[in-house]
Amino acid sequence: MNIKISRGALRGTVQMISSKSDAHRLFIGAALADQPTEMVLNGSSEDLEATLQCLQALGADFLRQGDNIKVFPVEKKEELAVMDCRESGSTLRFLLPVAAALGRNVLVEGKGRLPQRPIGILTELLREHGCFVSNDQLPLEMHGQLKGGTFSLPGNVSSQFITGLLFALPLLEEDSEIVLTTEVESRGYIDMTLHTLKRFGIEVEEGKRGFSIPGGQQYHSPGVMQADGDWSNGAFWLTAGAMGQPVTCCGLQMDSPQGDKAILDILKQFGAHVEVEGDRVTVSHGKLKGCVIDAAQIPDLVPILCMAAAAAEGKTEIRNAGRLRIKESDRLAAMADCLKGLGVPVEEKQDGLVIHGGKLTEPQGEIRIDAYGDHRIVMSAAVGAALLGREAVIEGAEAVAKSYPAFFAEFIRLGGGADVL
Numbered sequence: 001m002n003i004k005i006s007r008g009a010l011r012g013t014v015q016m017i018s019s020k021s022d023a024h025r026l027f028i029g030a031a032l033a034d035q036p037t038e039m040v041l042n043g044s045s046e047d048l049e050a051t052l053q054c055l056q057a058l059g060a061d062f063l064r065q066g067d068n069i070k071v072f073p074v075e076k077k078e079e080l081a082v083m084d085c086r087e088s089g090s091t092l093r094f095l096l097p098v099a100a101a102l103g104r105n106v107l108v109e110g111k112g113r114l115p116q117r118p119i120g121i122l123t124e125l126l127r128e129h130g131c132f133v134s135n136d137q138l139p140l141e142m143h144g145q146l147k148g149g150t151f152s153l154p155g156n157v158s159s160q161f162i163t164g165l166l167f168a169l170p171l172l173e174e175d176s177e178i179v180l181t182t183e184v185e186s187r188g189y190i191d192m193t194l195h196t197l198k199r200f201g202i203e204v205e206e207g208k209r210g211f212s213i214p215g216g217q218q219y220h221s222p223g224v225m226q227a228d229g230d231w232s233n234g235a236f237w238l239t240a241g242a243m244g245q246p247v248t249c250c251g252l253q254m255d256s257p258q259g260d261k262a263i264l265d266i267l268k269q270f271g272a273h274v275e276v277e278g279d280r281v282t283v284s285h286g287k288l289k290g291c292v293i294d295a296a297q298i299p300d301l302v303p304i305l306c307m308a309a310a311a312a313e314g315k316t317e318i319r320n321a322g323r324l325r326i327k328e329s330d331r332l333a334a335m336a337d338c339l340k341g342l343g344v345p346v347e348e349k350q351d352g353l354v355i356h357g358g359k360l361t362e363p364q365g366e367i368r369i370d371a372y373g374d375h376r377i378v379m380s381a382a383v384g385a386a387l388l389g390r391e392a393v394i395e396g397a398e399a400v401a402k403s404y405p406a407f408f409a410e411f412i413r414l415g416g417g418a419d420v421l
């Protein structure tokens with residue numbers, strides 16, 4: 001699907017959807033619990049549906065009541081479970097160790113870029129601890145019972161490996177240790193996992209080198225759970241506020257463990273005005289100036305921050321962002337391409353971008369932006385084109401459904417122009 005974006009600011013209030021990262025975790029906790037759990041959810045997505053289907057394949061069940069979903073915990077099943085993770089890295093990397101801890105025989109599939117995204121570190125650890133895993137890429141088959149012990153891995157390839165192990169290891173008979181051999185990146189996501197585990201009564205002790213996880217634990221359902229609002233997707237609207245007219249997002253809790261709430265400090269650093277009142281956050285325009293952004297802990301914010309950088313006066317350097325190359329697209333290459341298309345001077349580095357803001361060149365003819373099948377590129381391109389005053393066609397805009405199916409409906413409600421061609 002190609003969508004044509006018109007020039008013009010966005011303005012108004014958005015009720016934020018549930019955090020995809022939080023909801024993945026709550027669904028997994030609920031599926032492993034001793035009792036059913038009522039999940040209060042505001043808006044699903046392709047990735048969350050992938051997690052639900054995979055949990056169902058592992059023996060959980062669901063009853064949908066509007067947006068809300070009652071989760072019935074996994075029951076033992078002997079037959080091969082087919083887990084289609086679609087394009088969701090979280091689903092794959094969280095549920096592979098969980099399936100191994102449940103001792104399930106699984107066939108794991110995926111599409112888009114997921115089969116190329118790395119999982120070798122995880123599959124190797126599962127093999128070392130008693131499982132047969134046929135391949136280091138999708139599709140793969142896995143069988144056998146995961147055994148506890150020491151799991152050593154780097155902390156800077158994907159935090160999703162660590163989250164998957166943190167969910168799985170409490171289920172084993174034996175005690176386990178996760179030993180991190182490098183510094184941790186995407187730390188906020190590990191904090192989200194620890195927060196979820198605590199809510200389900202699971203004990204994990206954090207030490208200097210990693211985590212100690214006692215075996216033989218049981219997840220306890222708290223009965224009803226509500227996912228926090230989505231700071232990662234709220235960032236698209238808040239950045240639109242920084243670049244143009246004021247935008248308010250409701251339902252974004254400041255005490256959420258999501259690392260992406262750092263968007264507020266970064267937009268302030270650019271020069272935008274931020275007001276917080278309970279869980280209502282308003283961002284409005286200030287004179288934006290380029291800055292240095294360390295992306296190690298906030299990879300998902302980088303695509304939209306490129307647009308703030310394009311609107312800011314002077315140079316913005318995005319550093320420590322090498323991991324963006326192994327997401328749904330090579331996000332450094334995709335964003336360099338997108339910025340060039342919009343007329344923004346940009347230099348692509350091995351692990352970052354240098355963006356020269358406030359210096360737009362005039363487009364020669366129609367602007368067409370390839371979203372490379374990546375939801376965060378679609379949303380960044382839409383906000384960027386509108387707010388930088390460029391009419392542009394986004395190719396492959398349907399990718400937005402991976403995390404935010406209602407994005408364009410909201411975009412139009414906020415006064416944006418988006419026409420399906």
Ligand SMILES: O=C(O)C1=C[C@@H](OP(=O)(O)O)[C@@H](O)[C@H](O)C1
Nearest residue numbers: 021090158159160186189299300
């Ligand atoms: O745990 C999570 O919910 C996520 C972790 C991050 O991945 P990495 O740890 O691989 O950077 C992030 O990019 C992804 O969108 C969601």
Ligand SMILES: C=C(OP(=O)(O)O)C(=O)O
Nearest residue numbers: 087088089090091300327
């Ligand atoms: C990278 C993302 O998700 P995942 O790794 O779960 O595919 C994302 O939502 O930007």
